[in-house]
Amino acid sequence: MDMVTLGRTGITVNKNGFGALPIQRVSREEAARLLRMALDAGITFFDTARFYTDSEEKIGYALSDRRDAFYLATKTAATTAEGFWSDLETSLRNLKTDYIDIYQFHNPAFCPKPGDGSGLYEAMLEARRQGKIRFISITNHRMTLAHEAIRSGLYDTLQFPFCYLATDKDIAVAEACREAGMGFIAMKGLSGGLINNSAAAYAWLAQYEHVLPIWGVQRERELREFLSYIHNPPTLTAALAAVVERDRAQLQGNFCRGCGYCMPCPAGIEINNCARMSLMIRRAPREAQLTPEMQEKMARIEQCLHCNQCARKCPYGLDTPKLLEDNYRDYREILAGKAL
Numbered sequence: 001m002d003m004v005t006l007g008r009t010g011i012t013v014n015k016n017g018f019g020a021l022p023i024q025r026v027s028r029e030e031a032a033r034l035l036r037m038a039l040d041a042g043i044t045f046f047d048t049a050r051f052y053t054d055s056e057e058k059i060g061y062a063l064s065d066r067r068d069a070f071y072l073a074t075k076t077a078a079t080t081a082e083g084f085w086s087d088l089e090t091s092l093r094n095l096k097t098d099y100i101d102i103y104q105f106h107n108p109a110f111c112p113k114p115g116d117g118s119g120l121y122e123a124m125l126e127a128r129r130q131g132k133i134r135f136i137s138i139t140n141h142r143m144t145l146a147h148e149a150i151r152s153g154l155y156d157t158l159q160f161p162f163c164y165l166a167t168d169k170d171i172a173v174a175e176a177c178r179e180a181g182m183g184f185i186a187m188k189g190l191s192g193g194l195i196n197n198s199a200a201a202y203a204w205l206a207q208y209e210h211v212l213p214i215w216g217v218q219r220e221r222e223l224r225e226f227l228s229y230i231h232n233p234p235t236l237t238a239a240l241a242a243v244v245e246r247d248r249a250q251l252q253g254n255f256c257r258g259c260g261y262c263m264p265c266p267a268g269i270e271i272n273n274c275a276r277m278s279l280m281i282r283r284a285p286r287e288a289q290l291t292p293e294m295q296e297k298m299a300r301i302e303q304c305l306h307c308n309q310c311a312r313k314c315p316y317g318l319d320t321p322k323l324l325e326d327n328y329r330d331y332r333e334i335l336a337g338k339a340l
């Protein structure tokens with residue numbers, strides 16, 4: 001059984017955390033069933049966000065009677081102290097608890113610090129003083145901001161995208177966290193669905209003892225896969241290392257991770273799905289990408305205004321409008337019969 005300690009927080013949990021973003025997409029009863037199954041089997045770290053619609057409520061509904069048995073992380077995207085308190089009170093109410101273990105600024109555009117005029121960090125300190133949160137944390141997709149947060153010494157954990165497609169620079173962020181005594185929570189361990197071998201994903205991350213992956217779970221089948229890793233953690237065998245190498249060769253570089261930080265789009269284009277269609281259609285079940293609904297979404301790319309808003313917001317520096325065009329061309333060719 002692999003355990004992870006989140007830096008100076010001392011929080012020690014199994015190396016399979018539960019990412020509660022996808023439970024927004026299932027019923028309350030189904031979400032509750034998955035959450036309880038996870039906790040019963042030994043997953044004791046649950047990560048959600050105020051922004052994930054009813055995810056917090058579902059966790060509160062399913063698990064609040066066993067609050068001492070697990071750690072809870074949630075996030076606020078507030079940009080003012082007033083918004084912060086409103087989010088925190090809502091989260092506590094939804095989660096049916098009087099404290100949150102790890103409270104995270106959700107992908108802020110700047111690194112909140114005391115005295116920066118936003119009042120956000122001061123609100124965190126006050127919330128901790130009141131016992132409503134235990135640790136002050138931050139999530140981000142931008143490397144420069146992640147390093148700034150680490151250097152500041154103000155944060156107990158960082159949540160950052162990390163998977164076997166990571167570059168040396170991503171690995172340096174994880175290492176910097178370890179050196180600073182901060183916990184490192186890995187989001188997008190399957191790169192938003194592009195990695196389809198979870199054992200390889202787990203085994204690669206297992207090389208980093210201080211890294212806690214939170215796996216986004218929506219289906220029992222997915223959950224059972226991760227639960228099996230509690231007692232039989234995959235290691236980087238030659239076969240799994242070959243999967244990692246093949247995917248790295250195929251996927252590293254300029255591809256859309258599906259994070260959605262470039263949205264909303266004024267033309268209503270679902271960029272986070274459409275800009276990576278060529279990969280999804282080849283790596284995930286194809287039928288789901290060819291439904292009339294999806295064809296309609298792809299056709300919307302024709303409405304692109306070329307305003308470039310999306311490219312400016314993309315934390316990976318992608319030329320998003322060009323990527324959309326390329327994916328749409330490929331998609332049309334596939335619809336016309338191009339072999340995959």
Ligand code: SF4
Pocket residue numbers: 264265266267268269271303304305306307308309310311320321324
């Ligand atoms: S460039 Fe196109 S896809 Fe990007 S935000 Fe503007 S309209 Fe949307």
Ligand code: SF4
Pocket residue numbers: 255256257258259260261262263271272275310313314315316318320
């Ligand atoms: S284009 Fe960039 S910001 Fe938009 S979903 Fe893809 S990776 Fe995320």
